[in-house]
Amino acid sequence: MDLKEWFANRQKRREDAIEVRQPLTTEEYCALWTQCFQCRELLYTRDLRTNLHVCPKCQYHFRIGAVQRIEQLADADTFCEIDENLTSADPLGFVDSEPYPRRQQEASRKSGLKEAIVTGTLKIDGHEAAVGIMDFGHFGGSMGSVVGEKVTRVIELAERLRLPLIIVSSSGGARMQEGIYSLMQLAKTSSALKSFADAGLLFISVLAEPTYGGVTASFAMLGDIIIAEPGARVGFAGRRVIEQTIRQKLPADFQTAEYLLKHGQVDMVVERTRLRDILTQLIAFHGAAGSGGELSSSVSEEALSTR
Amino acid sequence: MSPTEKKAVPLEFEQPLALLAQQIEALEKQLAENQSPDLDLDLARLHEQYDVLKRSLYSNLRAIDHLALARHPQRPYTRDYFQRWDAQWIEVHGDRKGADDAAMVCGLINFGEVRAVVLGTQKGRTLRDKQHCNFGMPQPEGYRKALRLFHHAQKFSLPIVTLIDTPGAYPGMTAEEHNQAEAIAVNLLELAGLTVPVIAVVTGEGGSGGALAIGVANRILMLEHSVYSVISPEGCASILWRSADKVSEACQAMKMTAREILSLGVADEVIEEPLGGAHHDYDAAARNVQAVLVRHIKELSRLSPAQLKAHRQGKFRKIGSFVEG
Numbered sequence: 037m038d039l040k041e042w043f044a045n046r047q048k049r050r051e052d053a054i055e056v057r058q059p060l061t062t063e064e065y066c067a068l069w070t071q072c073f074q075c076r077e078l079l080y081t082r083d084l085r086t087n088l089h090v091c092p093k094c095q096y097h098f099r100i101g102a103v104q105r106i107e108q109l110a111d112a113d114t115f116c117e118i119d120e121n122l123t124s125a126d127p128l129g130f131v132d133s134e135p136y137p138r139r140q141q142e143a144s145r146k147s148g149l150k151e152a153i154v155t156g157t158l159k160i161d162g163h164e165a166a167v168g169i170m171d172f173g174h175f176g177g178s179m180g181s182v183v184g185e186k187v188t189r190v191i192e193l194a195e196r197l198r199l200p201l202i203i204v205s206s207s208g209g210a211r212m213q214e215g216i217y218s219l220m221q222l223a224k225t226s227s228a229l230k231s232f233a234d235a236g237l238l239f240i241s242v243l244a245e246p247t248y249g250g251v252t253a254s255f256a257m258l259g260d261i262i263i264a265e266p267g268a269r270v271g272f273a274g275r276r277v278i279e280q281t282i283r284q285k286l287p288a289d290f291q292t293a294e295y296l297l298k299h300g301q302v303d304m305v306v307e308r309t310r311l312r313d314i315l316t317q318l319i320a321f322h323g324a325a326g327s328g329g330e331l332s333s334s335v336s337e338e339a340l341s342t343r
Numbered sequence: 344m345s346p347t348e349k350k351a352v353p354l355e356f357e358q359p360l361a362l363l364a365q366q367i368e369a370l371e372k373q374l375a376e377n378q379s380p381d382l383d384l385d386l387a388r389l390h391e392q393y394d395v396l397k398r399s400l401y402s403n404l405r406a407i408d409h410l411a412l413a414r415h416p417q418r419p420y421t422r423d424y425f426q427r428w429d430a431q432w433i434e435v436h437g438d439r440k441g442a443d444d445a446a447m448v449c450g451l452i453n454f455g456e457v458r459a460v461v462l463g464t465q466k467g468r469t470l471r472d473k474q475h476c477n478f479g480m481p482q483p484e485g486y487r488k489a490l491r492l493f494h495h496a497q498k499f500s501l502p503i504v505t506l507i508d509t510p511g512a513y514p515g516m517t518a519e520e521h522n523q524a525e526a527i528a529v530n531l532l533e534l535a536g537l538t539v540p541v542i543a544v545v546t547g548e549g550g551s552g553g554a555l556a557i558g559v560a561n562r563i564l565m566l567e568h569s570v571y572s573v574i575s576p577e578g579c580a581s582i583l584w585r586s587a588d589k590v591s592e593a594c595q596a597m598k599m600t601a602r603e604i605l606s607l608g609v610a611d612e613v614i615e616e617p618l619g620g621a622h623h624d625y626d627a628a629a630r631n632v633q634a635v636l637v638r639h640i641k642e643l644s645r646l647s648p649a650q651l652k653a654h655r656q657g658k659f660r661k662i663g664s665f666v667e668g
């Protein structure tokens with residue numbers, strides 16, 4: 037199922053839901069109400085969605101999926117997905133308590149996605165951009181061969197079309213089940229970013245809760261501009277591993293976006309409700325500086341079809 | 344048996360061999376005290392058994408045995424190689440930004456036929472040494488020190504040789520505050536852009552991103568008993584099996600031995616070690632590695648600067664396994 041179909045189905049499901057006027061099951065009740073993880077406030081899910089999944093009371097930023105993120109960022113009907121048919125192989129024949137292919141199926145069933153990233157082009161307030169949106173809900177957002185390949189391809193596409201690039205990261209790190217291949221995706225994506233950078237193009241990295249390991253140690257930390265969402269936890273090693281290593285408690289705000297800002301690791305912490313505006317400003321600014329340049333959507337479609 | 348061999352600390356899987364060696368030693372002592380043709384014959388038989396056992400033992404190692412050899416406390420470390428390659432090698436220090444990470448050793452070496460910028464992660468031998476080198480786990484400052492040397496090599500058109508033997512990048516509080524992730528990421532990006540030959544040799548443990556940060560090379564070579572993995576087997580076992588006892592399973596599942604990494608197309612060549620492991624004969628191990636290194640440097644030197652960069656980028660561009668359509 038491609039993303040457009042997905043949106044269509046979702047719209048349909050929403051409409052169906054409205055028509056039904058039966059007493060609510062527990063499941064439906066839960067879908068209607070969401071409790072804030074931070075302030076424990078019971079929030080009406082529809083309001084939460086309208087507020088971009090940010091708690092109106094305490095500003096807690098709920099984790100969101102790739103589809104929701106694209107919905108929030110893209111001008112209506114401008115998102116055009118690429119490489120949607122890339123799926124993981126099982127190069128090592130990896131089995132722990134379950135075989136890797138079964139874990140993949142399970143991940144897809146939960147997320148409704150084929151892989152932990154959705155890539156393509158879109159317009160943000162009229163500005164064309166290439167994007168990669170990671171989804172933590174799919175296999176913990178882990179990077180294996182497919183994520184590495186899709187990130188690399190979207191970087192290459194952005195370079196070819198001279199588009200600004202935005203990658204929203206949310207990942208537990210490299211995918212262990214693909215062993216050394218997963219590790220090598222760090223090199224593959226960073227290498228692609230080298231030529232992208234040499235072409236004088238803009239890469240904005242957005243760090244969402246949580247971003248760790250192989251993803252921070254490659255493309256996520258290589259943005260010309262790095263934006264973190266409030267409260268997002270970002271780091272190389274996980275908190276528990278560090279505490280075990282240094283045998284001491286870490287400060288409560290360790291590895292949060294705000295902590296990172298204080299330590300010079302990100303350019304800004306931006307609330308989700310302002311993200312679109314900031315991205316627009318940044319793209320407009322660098323475009324005006326003469327490096328990026330806006331291309332008509334027809335150009336990108338043309339380039340897409342020659343892929 | 345060479346004298347160094349007797350001093351080598353046996354690993355668990357080497358116990359049968361160690362027992363046999365003890366018997367041989369005891370018999371030799373007896374023989375020294377009173378000559379007897381019977382004992383002579385026994386001794387010859389034991390020696391024969393020993394050789395057979397040794398050969399079969401080391402040709403049928405499990406992944407976890409390779410790991411044990413890669414982590415052997417007597418395994419030659421980065422400085423041991425540098426010293427043997429060029430007794431006059433020049434060590435250089437510091438990231439120029441406030442620190443000199445002892446876990447990353449950098450210098451200039453003359454192999455005789457070729458010169459190179461060399462660098463590698465360094466483990467310590469004594470407890471004090473180990474702490475000084477942070478058990479071979481670099482801080483961001485170590486990766487930035489390496490980066491300085493990459494640029495040095497680029498400026499003077501020198502090949503780069505890196506030796507990898509690290510459990511990984513250090514997971515510490517200051518390391519995070521100084522942006523370990525960025526330090527690694529920047530090295531990956533900068534290595535990708537170099538126009539000089541880059542050769543990485545995994546001599547012991549190739550531990551994840553901390554290893555790769557000096558491993559984006561035109562050629563990746565691995566010592567016979569070295570390992571290379573995306574996460575430590577202990578980490579993998581505790582996350583996927585939720586049990587520290589499953590390290591052997593994790594080692595096997597991740598396919599981390601030199602031969603496996605070679606067959607997965609990531610390593611380009613496996614360098615043979617002295618029988619039983621590099622720790623049995625430092626000189627021979629260093630000679631083997633040097634011969635292979637010099638051959639690769641010479642091969643790569645035939646490429647133009649642009650070709651070297653394209654070759655390296657192309658090598659990593661191809662790595663991965665997926666289904667399309």
Ligand SMILES: [Zn+2]
Nearest residue numbers: 072075091094
């Ligand atoms: Zn709240």
